[in-house]
Amino acid sequence: MDRIPSEVLNGVFIKHKGIYLDSDYTSPEIVDAIEHMETREGDVFLVTYPKSGTIWTQQIISLICNEGHRNGTENINNMTRMPWLEYNIDNVDFSSRPSPRFFSTHLPYYLMPRDLKYRKGKIIYVCRNPKDAMLSFYHFYKLKPNIKDTINWETFLEGFLSGKIFGGSWFGHVRGWYTHKEDFNILFVTYEEMKKDLRSAVLKICKFLDVNLDEKAVDTVVEKATFKNMKDDPLANYKFVPNSLLDQRKGNFLRKGIVGDWKNVMTVAQSEIFDKVYKEKMGDLPIKMLWDLNEETAS
Ligand code: PPS
Numbered sequence: 530m531d532r533i534p535s536e537v538l539n540g541v542f543i544k545h546k547g548i549y550l551d552s553d554y555t556s557p558e559i560v561d562a563i564e565h566m567e568t569r570e571g572d573v574f575l576v577t578y579p580k581s582g583t584i585w586t587q588q589i590i591s592l593i594c595n596e597g598h599r600n601g602t603e604n605i606n607n608m609t610r611m612p613w614l615e616y617n618i619d620n621v622d623f624s625s626r627p628s629p630r631f632f633s634t635h636l637p638y639y640l641m642p643r644d645l646k647y648r649k650g651k652i653i654y655v656c657r658n659p660k661d662a663m664l665s666f667y668h669f670y671k672l673k674p675n676i677k678d679t680i681n682w683e684t685f686l687e688g689f690l691s692g693k694i695f696g697g698s699w700f701g702h703v704r705g706w707y708t709h710k711e712d713f714n715i716l717f718v719t720y721e722e723m724k725k726d727l728r729s730a731v732l733k734i735c736k737f738l739d740v741n742l743d744e745k746a747v748d749t750v751v752e753k754a755t756f757k758n759m760k761d762d763p764l765a766n767y768k769f770v771p772n773s774l775l776d777q778r779k780g781n782f783l784r785k786g787i788v789g790d791w792k793n794v795m796t797v798a799q800s801e802i803f804d805k806v807y808k809e810k811m812g813d814l815p816i817k818m819l820w821d822l823n824e825e826t827a828s
Contacts, residue, residue, distance in 0.1 A: 541553055541675045542694075542695050543557070545557040545560060546560070546639075546640060547637065547639075547697060548636075548637060548640070548696060549693070549694060549696065549697055551616070551695055553675050554616045554618055555615045555616050560615050560636070560640055563615060563640065563641070563642060565642070566614075566623065566642040566644075567642070567644060568645055568650040569628050569629075569630065570649055570650065571628040571630070572628070572629065572630050572649075572650035573590065573594075573630070574614075574634060574645070574650060574652045574653070575587060575655070576633075576634055576635070576636070576641075576652055576653070577633075577654070577655045577657075578635060578656070578657075578662060579635050579666055579695065580665035580666045580669060581655050581656060581662050582720040582723060583635075584759075584783075586653065586655050586723075587607040587610070587765075588607055588754050588759055588762075589730075589734060590631060590653065591607055591631070592750040592753055592754060593734060593735055593738060593750055594629070596746075598610075598764075599749045599753070604764070605764065606763070606764045606765075607764060607765050607767075608633075608769070610631060611631040612632060612633065613632070614634040615634060615635070618774070635696050637702055637705050637706070638706050638709045638713070639705065645713055648713065648714040650714065651714050651737065651738065652713050652715040653715075653716050653737065654706050654715055654718070655723075656717065656718075656720070656816075657720035657721070658719075658720070658820050659689075659699045659700075659807065660791035661720070661788060661790055661791050662699060663685070663689045663699070664791050666689065666694070667680075667685045668780055668784055669782075670685065671779055672776050672780055672782070673774075673775065674774070674775075674776050682794065683799075686795075686802075690802070690803065700807075700810040700811060704811065704814065707814060707816060708814070716733070716734070716737040719819065721819035721822065722819075724787070724822060725819075727751050727754060728747065731751055756783065756786035760781070760783045766783055767782040768782075788821060788822045789821035789823070791820075792821065
């Protein structure tokens with residue numbers, strides 16, 4: 530995997546401190562400033578590698594923490610509720626937001642606000658098995674108007690495995706956050722556990738956030754966070770993002786929402802190459818990856 534698949538980077542991404550940033554919407558200066566951002570006790574940061582269940586978890590957190598979201602009396606989209614740290618496209622003044630503040634980010638652990646290392650603020654890290662994240666990412670690339678080249682699956686796979694892709698390396702991201710978890714007040718959740726048992730995942734997040742919801746409220750959170758309902762929910766489905774940023778005429782952000790879709794696309798040879806890289810880069814960590822809900826195979 531030494532060859533750099535330049536099509537995957539396509540000129541709009543710039544390398545900065547080990548990751549690739551979308552230079553149309555952020556800059557090294559913006560990212561560097563985040564390290565010095567002041568955090569507060571009540572802050573909640575949702576952290577993911579791209580395509581791992583971010584907007585799903587945004588919806589869950591927002592529903593848990595806002596009665597007005599649960600009962601439909603507030604008309605605020607999830608990106609407004611949980612703005613992106615490094616892609617602050619609406620120029621939100623983070624410092625003037627009332628507590629508790631909520632943020633979303635794809636940043637690696639070492640670029641996060643330094644205060645977080647004093648366990649000031651909570652982090653929810655969502656991880657998805659990398660074969661499904663990669664496939665979801667491949668489709669997402671097609672929605673980004675600032676990527677002009679048509680990228681084939683083979684090339685994308687190379688880019689993903691070598692980490693030369695928007696967001697950087699999946700392996701570096703997950704490994705970094707996992708091995709530095711003691712430095713943070715952090716809850717790890719997986720996309721697959723949310724798929725398997727959404728209610729249990731919601732309760733786990735409630736506990737971490739110190740929010741007590743009655744049975745009915747939990748039911749509402751679960752109901753409104755299903756794939757089917759999120760797809761039709763204008764506050765949650767990211768259809769509010771303009772086509773100039775994300776062209777959803779070419780495909781849906783909420784695409785399939787399943788575990789194991791990679792099996793429909795990856796050849797046996799591609800999967801074997803992937804497994805080899807996975808073993809080399811992650812094999813020493815006690816992380817259990819669920820590649821398919823039917824199989825319960827963990828590695
Ligand atoms: S991004 O661009 O990084 O913020 O994307 P992200 O939100 O992390 O990931 C998008 C994938 O999450 C799926 N998704 C869901 N799956 C199951 N249930 C619900 N409710 C849900 N909401 C979003 C979304 O469909 C993308 O996965 P794919 O595999 O492409 O369908």
